[in-house]
Amino acid sequence: MSAILNTSALCKSFGGVTATDNVSLEVEAGELHAIIGPNGAGKTTLISQLSGALRPDSGVIEFKGQDITTQPAHKRARLGITRSFQITSLVMGMSVLDNVALAVQARDGHSFRFIKPARKIRHLRDAAMQSLAHVGLDARADTATSALSHGEHRQMEIAIALASGADLMLLDEPMAGLGPEESNTLVSFLKTLKGQRTILLIEHDMDAVFALADRISVLVYGRIIATGTPGEIRNNADVRHAYLGEE
Secondary structure, three states, X not given: XXXXXXXXXXXXXXXXXXEEEEEEEEEEOOOEEEEEOOOOOOHHHHHHHHHOOOOXXXXXXXEOOEEOOOOOHHHHHHHOEEEEOOOOOOOOOOEHHHHHHHHHHHHOOOOOOOOOOHHHOHHHHHHHHHHHHHHOOHXXXXXXXXXXXXXXXXXXXXXXXHHOOOOEEEEEOOOOOOOHHHHHHHHHHHHHHEOOEEEEXXXXXXXXXXXHOOEEEEEEOOEEEEEEOHHHHHOOHXXXXXXXXXX
16 A cells, blocks of 8 residues: 555644644555544644644655645635544534435535525535445435434535545544544544545544544644554553553
8 A cells, every 4th residue: 555644754842832743654555544542632723734723843744645744724625535533513493414425416516506406406415325324324314404413413524524535533532522432433434434535643543543543643741652453562661651550
């Protein structure tokens, strides 16, 4: 496999606090790569730099071989990067189908000034329904988004990411706030995406991380202290000491 995302020596500070400290990361095309670390490790700052929400103080970000370090979030989205969950993109007053159809409309570069709703345009509706079927929400297409459960909102976010045609999905703590059953459902679904999309996953749920990840990078005090397979990370003495505990 070849790398789809590379970062080199990314640094970001807020006042006297260094949030990311010379972070160099390589994500291979088609892999599910997890970033783990304790609270305050710099995970959200890192993903914000990758999505374009924050500009690094120094360092380089490359996507598909192109330097995107200074590109804003909307241009990165056009190139095929989408970020989900921590910043919700759901419009609660709209139906499930309408939310996803808008994502297809945006992907296709259509104007949002259409008087005709996106769901009424057949190819937009068909593509949206295909994404909803992929996440198991096609039967809920006409339901108001506000009526869905928290777990279903997570599934909707993935449907929107799929509908956007993103090559790289940045998933920011998708298990947050989910019960055990909802978490298991989401883990099972994310497994079906492995190899189809490249996913960078930030997550505190270690059971989910070790069930899903091809590789894991451990971020502690803004620095990556280890990258490896789940087995390598689980058996790494430095990682156990810094984050996972000795069990």
